[in-house]
């Protein structure tokens with residue numbers, strides 16, 4: 001069932017639909033009987049979300065029950081809303097199953113991993129000719145994308161700066177292609193629109209795309225080039241913020257005319273390596289494969305005897321840089337995991353302290 005069909009079924013205006021809605025979401029949603037409607041989170045504020053529904057864009061808060069179990073919707077989520085539009089109120093009561101989940105390493109005190117966005121099909125990892133062109137950085141981003149469940153595509157932007165590709169740059173691009181394996185690597189210029197059409201195969205209607213990459217590599221320029229206008233600048237909408245003041249917010253989920261959906265927000269732009277290690281083995285599939293021949297199942301490939309990875313390093317089958325990068329990312333993940341555990345323990349302690357204080361208060365009130 002496509003969006004259009006859904007609109008017709010619900011006999012609502014053709015202008016409003018839920019970007020990315022599909023059959024499996026429809027069947028997940030069919031479990032809800034009663035005054036419920038589906039929607040997709042376009043912007044997440046502190047206490048409310050902007051949600052695209054078949055009735056247009058609405059704002060809704062998360063239900064108390066969801067908050068108590070720590071369920072928090074993020075941009076891109078498909079949600080179930082309790083529709084009380086007669087009193088001008090919508091409440092998010094559930095999140096429909098996610099197909100992918102982009103998260104960043106813990107930054108909060110609790111040490112828990114923070115979700116940033118959900119249901120992204122393809123992630124453009126954007127880098128640019130110049131100082132950003134770096135294999136190690138790309139391995140990092142690939143690890144993040146693989147652990148999110150989205151499909152990675154590497155874009156090397158600002159190729160106009162290297163019209164006559166120096167040997168250095170061609171060599172680096174070749175190294176990136178070798179490293180990337182099956183991942184498409186596309187060189188382009190967002191500024192001059194060169195090779196922009198090479199992105200066409202990824203612009204699939206109803207698919208959701210996000211861009212990650214360092215500051216200044218040209219993510220906004222690329223989005224503007226694809227949309228043919230300054231979408232990020234012009235689509236700001238004025239609305240009430242949580243404190244009831246008027247602020248200008250920038251749209252974070254927007255659509256190409258063919259129905260491809262883009263998600264762009266600060267959280268995605270500032271992404272760091274998360275704690276999921278699944279992505280490392282896919283980014284370093286060569287090392288993962290070699291590791292199967294290590295003598296010890298739990299070989300750390302540092303100083304164990306009969307380590308196939310160190311042997312490959314000695315034989316020059318993998319470079320020292322890649323070997324070091326692999327260890328560095330693993331160490332970082334281990335560090336973040338430790339931090340998360342310490343954070344959780346601290347949180348437990350805090351909860352316990354709260355309970356102990358409450359008990360003390362209670363005993364005191366009993367005595368009085």
Ligand SMILES: Nc1nc2c(ncn2[C@@H]2O[C@H](COP(=O)(O)OP(=O)(O)OP(=O)(O)O)[C@@H](O)[C@H]2O)c(=O)[nH]1
Pocket residue numbers: 157158159160161188189190191192213214215216217218219220221222269
């Ligand atoms: N020469 C050249 N310059 C480009 C190209 N794409 C972007 N730029 C320039 O690079 C600068 C940064 O581009 P942005 O699009 O703002 O970069 P960004 O990745 O969105 O940066 P953040 O918003 O900080 O994440 C701008 O001055 C752009 O004009 C390109 O293909 N070629």
Ligand SMILES: [Zn+2]
Pocket residue numbers: 291294295299300301302304306307308309310
């Ligand atoms: Zn080993």
